[in-house]
Every structure is written in structure tokens, then in C-alpha cells.
Amino acid sequence: MCCAHDEVLDLPPAVIEMLAHYRRLRADQGWGWGEEEPPDLFRWARFGLLGPSITEYASTGDWAAAVRSAVAGRELPAGLAVVTVAADGTATARTGPSRPGIAGRPVPVDVLVLSAADRDLEVTVDGVGVPVPAGGVGLRTVDVDPAAPGVAVATGGSELGLLPVHLATPGSLRLVAPECARWSVTDPTGGPWGPAGRPAKWDALDRPYWHGADETIEVPAGPVHVVVCRGLEYERVTVDVVVAPGGHEEVRWSPVRRFDPGADGWRSGDLHVHLNYSGDHVLDPADAARMQAGEGLDLVQLAAGNLGGALVYDRELLEGTAGEPLWSGDHVGVAGLEFRNDLLGHLHALGHRSVPDVLHTGHEGTGQPWDWPPNAAACADLRERGGLPTYAHPSFSPLDDVAALYGPYRSVEARELVADAALGLVGALEVVSCADDRGAVVLWHHLLNCGLRPAATAGTDVFLSFAHGPGVASNPPGWGRVYARLDGAPLTVASFRDAVAAGRTVVTNGPWVTLTVDGAGPGAVLDRRPGDVLRVAATVAGSGVDRFVLHGPDGELAATDGTRLAVEVPVSAATWLTAAAYGGDDPHTLGAPVFASTSPVHVEVAGRRVARAASARWCLAALDGLAALAEAEGRFDPARREAQLGDLLDVVERARAFYRGVLADAPA
Structure with a gap:
């Protein structure tokens, strides 16, 4: 698939009809097609000042106040008009600089309405009613034709004519x-x-x-x-x-490389990308293939999944191609599934050869409204179908306290991961994702400290059909990615899956990190004796890195603000080692702090794995939090509540037995 030619992929008839259906939904519903009630934040996805508004909202919890703060006392950017409705219904407007346009090429303009009225209003913007709650805010994005650039606004008490665009010579x-x-x-x-x-x-x-x-x-x-x-x-x-x-x-453009992992056998992938997920566009798989090629991304998994209701976006693409690549060669595309339960966590599984019968659970108004069966059943099913179960976006906080993972709401964090990993059902987790990578590292390291070996992988969860955010949702695929060392195998879905399963991975949203321990790279399992000395070498290339760290079970073993680490680590008990890079903002990293990490090199002593008592206790506390949250907030069939909740508590109890065993084996 060459992006210069935009070839049409040979799509199954059901997929062609699926895309036609989506376009009809888009024409009828506009933005948010496919959803009866799009999440409130998504309604603002096209707002040009969404980022500052979200930042303010995170500290106040008041969306109207956050939006007002984003525009107060500042010169408005081009493409934004602010209409302020007074308590008596009269309105005034101010706009940013007029934006140049070319005839026939519509220019998007945000018309933001701020109300000081003590009643709900409907403000007409370009002929469309915009509901504005009392004292609240409303938004409509208008695609303005530069040949007729006026935008009419009527509030009931005022009529305004805005001119945010002017016709330019091309x-x-x-x-x-x-x-x-x-x-x-x-x-x-x-x-x-x-x-x-x-x-x-x-x-x-x-x-x-x-x-x-x-x-x-x-x-x-x-x-x-x-x-x-x-x-x-x-x-x-x-x-x-x-x-x-x-x-x-x-x-x-004459490209200049920052680094070249491919020269050493590493191939890149983004394992969590949504092609169509409501939003501004309806996209063909060829659009994803062009974006993938333009990002130099070797493998992309397009995940079918529901959002808030029964519609599973791109389901027909998955059903029509399961087990086969969408395209192959220098770049590989594959359809997958994001199995979504908003209480227990979301997961996907690279390489599954067929489609599960159950695609999501716990969503009201669908055929699967209950938080049952447990995610463990989905993991087992996907594994039986050849997939590698992987938990997505594990944590939305830095996880300074395990309780932060179990707040009383449906936050889509990887809450059942601690249990399912203990039962041997999980092969990887997204250490780089759209969520908080710091929290993912905390969770991952605790699992490693209990002798578990989930690989680090990456999935951006980008929505390719969204023009704007929220947050990183409209970023290009592969802005965060996993590199897998294929050991000479050709690039296929199976070879990439096998490399991830073996832990031969590096994850990054910017820099490139290497690690060898006695000459062995990530995923290796070394057999050593007490008194042996491990010779560790690690490098980082790229930009934006402030600290380069060697991690082990007990924390940081070495750190530098340079690009190389050369350390000798004495062996006293089983251990693991990873190299990780941390930084702030960087032009190559889109919307997240700079971060990269290798998967571990594992070191066994007398066949024994790592066992740390503190991490076993942390995981046991996590299981307590999961059980308490499920009992308090879980959605179960009232006629079968005891049995359905009991299935999840059985998973938790079996996982407790595993971590109690780790606790018993841990050195004093």
C-alpha cells in the first residue's frame, strides 16, 4: 500500500456496506454519528481551545467555568468567535483574526456561546439551534464558505452577523x-x-x-x-x-534519521488504533494505510469496538478479515477487537484468528448490560483463538496509592489485570498508551516483582475518524509505539505477536532505548548463581530525555542525564532489569511526557523467579479493591447477581492464592 497512489483495498461486500451505512449515519446525525448519547466531552472535540479547557476542568470540575477561563482576558485565535449572552438575552460577539479562505474550500470556525442568563437558551448559529444551559456554554463548529463568509447568530434578543473568514487569492x-x-x-x-x-x-x-x-x-x-x-x-x-x-x-524533504531500530532487526507497531469511532469522518481502511505509511509504522492493528452503546464500530471489517492481514509487505495491517468493560478494564489480543461471541460487557442498553462474565473469560477466549491478551491504558493516574486504581466509577482502567495476570491469562500491557505511563510502570513493575512476565507494549487508542482531540485521540497512529525484535523472521502478524509474547520489545513515545545484560537483550531469561556479576549496557538516542535509568525489583539501580549506562550488578537472588528514559515536552512527542522503556531481561537463580513481599502485598490490596468495587458498583442481573458476582470473586480468590504464594516465597 503506497500512500502516493491511494489504492482501493479489496474489501468484502459487508465492509463496503458498513462504510456506506456509516456515511448515511454521518449525513443524518452529523458529528457523533453512531451514538445515541456521545460523551459530553466528545461533543467539544472540534473546539480549538479544548486543551486549555480540559486542563482547567481537571482542577475545578466545572466545565462551563473551564471554557470561560480558556477565553477570558486573551486575544482570541483565528477561527474562533465568542458570543456572550447577557441576562436580558442581548448578545455581543468578538472574533479572532479573519482567516483566509479559497472559494469552494470550507473553513471551520468555532462559535462559542457563553450565557449569563438564568434560564436555558437555544441560540441559533448558522441556522442550527445550539442548546445552552442557564449560565452555561454551548458550541457549534461551522464550515464557512469563503465566497459567502457571513455567519448569522440569533439569541432571541439579538441578531449578529459574524465575518470570521475572508476570500483570498490562491x-x-x-x-x-x-x-x-x-x-x-x-x-x-x-x-x-x-x-x-x-x-x-x-x-x-x-x-x-x-x-x-x-x-x-x-x-x-x-x-x-x-x-x-x-x-x-x-x-x-x-x-x-x-x-x-x-x-x-x-x-x-530530504529525511534525516534520529535513530534506526530497523537496522538491528526491530519492527514498530501500534496495537490499538480505531479506524471509525463516530466523530468527524468516515474512513476507509486505505486512509489508515496511508497514515501508517506516512508515520513509518510497520504494523497497525485496527481495533473494532463499541463506544457507549451496542454499535461495534468496524465489526464487519473484523468479521470479514479475521485471521488474515488487511495488507502486507513493508507495512502490515490487521483488524482486531478491543474488548471493553468500563468497570474491569479494556483489552485486545494481537493475532486472534476468529471473532469472539461476546465483544463487550457492562454497557447498558446493549445485549451485554452486565459486568459478566469476568474479563478472565474474554482473555481465555482470545488466547484460545490465537491472540495475545493485552490490557489497554492501564491507569489514568501515577498510582501513588493502589486505591487510585479503584475509584467508584467506570473509568476503563485495567482493574482486573492484577487478577488475570496471576492466572496466566495476560501476555502484555500497554506501558505506553493514551493514559498515564507513570501509573502503567508502577503497575507493571509490581507484576514483575511477583515473578510475572507480561511484556511492555504500546497502543495509542487514537480515533482516526476524529479531526480534533479530545487530548491525544486525534493524534496520528504510532505517536507511541512498540518495537518488537523479530530475530530475522519476516514481518507478519504472527511473527510480531510471537516477539511480543517473548518479551522482545521496547516501547516509546519519542526516544530509542537499548539494553543488554551479559550480551542478551529484552525478553532473555538468564540462569545465574549468587555471586555472579551481570554486565549491563544501555543507550538512549533521540531528544527530550532528562533522566536515563536502570530499573530493577528494588527501584533504580543507576541513573544519568547522559545517553549511556554501563553498570555491573551483583547477583544475590532472582532479578529483572529494564532501561527507561524520562523527560518533559519534546517536538517529536505529541501530548505526553517523553518516555521509553525496554521490556526486562529476566535473571533466575536456581530456577526461581523474582518474589518481593511488598509487591505481593500491593497486588493483594489491588485485589481487595477490585472485589470491593465490583460489589459496590458492578452491574449484575438481579435474578443472578450472586452467581455472576461470585464468578468474579472466584477469579479474585484464585489470584489471591497466587500472590500469597509469592509472599511466602519472598526473602525476608
């Missing part, structure tokens, strides 16, 4: 790369420009982007800012050009 710009790449092209107001018909996308830093290799696009005459990159392995390059009215300019 020129043309050719953009050329040796391989498919990610381009961001903006005018001086930040307005995005790309090929007509290509899905409009913005990353977590509110930068527009699209993918292509050789494209000629129309742009407004004048200064144009171009940024080009290709995933994590290449340097970002910025170019400023001036396009004359009716003129033509050209930008050619």
Missing part, C-alpha cells in the same frame, strides 16, 4: 518526500491547508496534519509555514515559503 504549493510523510501546512493565522478530500486532522498540540509523498495543493497567496516529519525515527523540518498570487512554489 497559489499552489508542491510538497515532495521520498516516502509518504506527515505534513502540516498553515497560513499566518494558523489555518490548515492540504489536499482536497483528505481527512482533516489535528494533533494534541493543535497542529493540522495529513499524509502524502508528492502532493500539489492550493494555498492562499502569501507566507506559508510547512512542517514535515515521519513518525519518531526522523527529524522534524520546518520551511517557510511565500507563494505569489497565482504563483507556484515547491518544498522537497
Whole structure:
């Protein structure tokens, strides 16, 4: 699949009809198609100041106040109009700088309504009613034709005419790369420009982007800012050009590598990507293939899954291709399943050859409304079908306290992971994800300290059909990724799955990390005796790294602000070792602190695995939290509550027996 040609994939008839159905839903419902009640936050996904609003909301819990704070006392950006409705219903408006546009190319404009009225209102924006609660806020994103740029707003007490866009004279710009790449092209107001018909996308830093290799696009005459990159392995390059009215300019990109894992046999993957998931667009698998190629991503798993109701997005794609790649060669695509239970956790399984009978649980208004059967049953089912069960986005907090994982709400964190890992049902967890990587590391290290060996993997959970956020949801696939060492095997779904299962992985959202222990890399299991000395070498390449750390069961063994670690570690008992890089913001990392980690090298002594009492107690406390949460918040059939809850408590009790055994085996 070459992004320069946009070949049409040979899709099963059911998938073609699925896409047609989605387009009908999109035409009828607009944004949020496929959902009866899209999550409130998702309704604001196209809002240009979503990031600052979410930051404020996290500290106050008041969404209207958070939005007001994001626009108060600041010069508005282009593409935003703020309409303020007074208590008497009269309205005033202010707008950011007028955005240039070209006839026939609609320009998106956010019309934000702030109400001071003590009653609910409906404000008409461009002919569409926008409900605004008393004292609250409302939003409509209008696609404005620059040839007729006026936007009418009526509040009942006032009628306003906004002019947020003006018609500009076009020129043309050719953009050329040796391989498919990610381009961001903006005018001086930040307005995005790309090929007509290509899905409009913005990353977590509110930068527009699209993918292509050789494209000629129309742009407004004048200064144009171009940024080009290709995933994590290449340097970002910025170019400023001036396009004359009716003129033509050209930008050619010569990529420069930051690092080259492929030269050493490592292949990259993003195992948790959603193609269609409501939102702004309906996408064809070819769109995903183009994005994958433009990010230099070797393997992508497109996960079918429901959001809040019964519709399982891309189900027909999974059912029509299960067990076979969507495309193969230099890049491999495969359809998978995100099994979702919002109380117990979400999981997926690379490589399953058939489709489970149960695709989700615990969602009201669906055929599976109960938190039953336990996720353990889904893990076992996916494993029997050839998949590698993997828990997604494990924690939304840094997990300073185990209780943080078990708040009284359905937060989609990996709450049953501690139990299912103990029962041998889980092969990996997303150590790099859309959630808090610090919390994932805490959880992962506790499992490693109990002799369990889940591999580190990565899944971004990006929604390719979303133009804007929330958060990292509209980032490109592979902004966080797992590298798997295939040991000379050709790139296939099976070879990638086997490498992850063996722990031959490195996860990253920016830098590249290597680790050897006595010459062996991640996933290796070494047999040593007390008194032996392990010779450890680790390197990090890339940018944005503040600390480079060697971890073991008892915490940090060594750290540096440089790029290399060379350490001798004496052996007294079984251990494991990982190398990890930590940092803050970096241009190559989109919407998360810089982070990378290897999977461990495991060291056994006399056949014994690691056993740490503190981690066994932590996991036992986690199981107590899971049981208490299920009893208090679980949704079970009232006629079968005792039996259904009992199935989950049985999983918990069997896991308790495992961790009690670890506690008994742990050295004093």
C-alpha cells in the first residue's frame, strides 16, 4: 500500500456496506454519528481551545467555568468567535483574526456561546439551534464558505452577523518526500491547508496534519509555514515559503534519521488504533494505510469496538478479515477487537484468528448490560483463538496509592489485570498508551516483582475518524509505539505477536532505548548463581530525555542525564532489569511526557523467579479493591447477581492464592 497512489483495498461486500451505512449515519446525525448519547466531552472535540479547557476542568470540575477561563482576558485565535449572552438575552460577539479562505474550500470556525442568563437558551448559529444551559456554554463548529463568509447568530434578543473568514487569492504549493510523510501546512493565522478530500486532522498540540509523498495543493497567496516529519525515527523540518498570487512554489524533504531500530532487526507497531469511532469522518481502511505509511509504522492493528452503546464500530471489517492481514509487505495491517468493560478494564489480543461471541460487557442498553462474565473469560477466549491478551491504558493516574486504581466509577482502567495476570491469562500491557505511563510502570513493575512476565507494549487508542482531540485521540497512529525484535523472521502478524509474547520489545513515545545484560537483550531469561556479576549496557538516542535509568525489583539501580549506562550488578537472588528514559515536552512527542522503556531481561537463580513481599502485598490490596468495587458498583442481573458476582470473586480468590504464594516465597 503506497500512500502516493491511494489504492482501493479489496474489501468484502459487508465492509463496503458498513462504510456506506456509516456515511448515511454521518449525513443524518452529523458529528457523533453512531451514538445515541456521545460523551459530553466528545461533543467539544472540534473546539480549538479544548486543551486549555480540559486542563482547567481537571482542577475545578466545572466545565462551563473551564471554557470561560480558556477565553477570558486573551486575544482570541483565528477561527474562533465568542458570543456572550447577557441576562436580558442581548448578545455581543468578538472574533479572532479573519482567516483566509479559497472559494469552494470550507473553513471551520468555532462559535462559542457563553450565557449569563438564568434560564436555558437555544441560540441559533448558522441556522442550527445550539442548546445552552442557564449560565452555561454551548458550541457549534461551522464550515464557512469563503465566497459567502457571513455567519448569522440569533439569541432571541439579538441578531449578529459574524465575518470570521475572508476570500483570498490562491497559489499552489508542491510538497515532495521520498516516502509518504506527515505534513502540516498553515497560513499566518494558523489555518490548515492540504489536499482536497483528505481527512482533516489535528494533533494534541493543535497542529493540522495529513499524509502524502508528492502532493500539489492550493494555498492562499502569501507566507506559508510547512512542517514535515515521519513518525519518531526522523527529524522534524520546518520551511517557510511565500507563494505569489497565482504563483507556484515547491518544498522537497530530504529525511534525516534520529535513530534506526530497523537496522538491528526491530519492527514498530501500534496495537490499538480505531479506524471509525463516530466523530468527524468516515474512513476507509486505505486512509489508515496511508497514515501508517506516512508515520513509518510497520504494523497497525485496527481495533473494532463499541463506544457507549451496542454499535461495534468496524465489526464487519473484523468479521470479514479475521485471521488474515488487511495488507502486507513493508507495512502490515490487521483488524482486531478491543474488548471493553468500563468497570474491569479494556483489552485486545494481537493475532486472534476468529471473532469472539461476546465483544463487550457492562454497557447498558446493549445485549451485554452486565459486568459478566469476568474479563478472565474474554482473555481465555482470545488466547484460545490465537491472540495475545493485552490490557489497554492501564491507569489514568501515577498510582501513588493502589486505591487510585479503584475509584467508584467506570473509568476503563485495567482493574482486573492484577487478577488475570496471576492466572496466566495476560501476555502484555500497554506501558505506553493514551493514559498515564507513570501509573502503567508502577503497575507493571509490581507484576514483575511477583515473578510475572507480561511484556511492555504500546497502543495509542487514537480515533482516526476524529479531526480534533479530545487530548491525544486525534493524534496520528504510532505517536507511541512498540518495537518488537523479530530475530530475522519476516514481518507478519504472527511473527510480531510471537516477539511480543517473548518479551522482545521496547516501547516509546519519542526516544530509542537499548539494553543488554551479559550480551542478551529484552525478553532473555538468564540462569545465574549468587555471586555472579551481570554486565549491563544501555543507550538512549533521540531528544527530550532528562533522566536515563536502570530499573530493577528494588527501584533504580543507576541513573544519568547522559545517553549511556554501563553498570555491573551483583547477583544475590532472582532479578529483572529494564532501561527507561524520562523527560518533559519534546517536538517529536505529541501530548505526553517523553518516555521509553525496554521490556526486562529476566535473571533466575536456581530456577526461581523474582518474589518481593511488598509487591505481593500491593497486588493483594489491588485485589481487595477490585472485589470491593465490583460489589459496590458492578452491574449484575438481579435474578443472578450472586452467581455472576461470585464468578468474579472466584477469579479474585484464585489470584489471591497466587500472590500469597509469592509472599511466602519472598526473602525476608
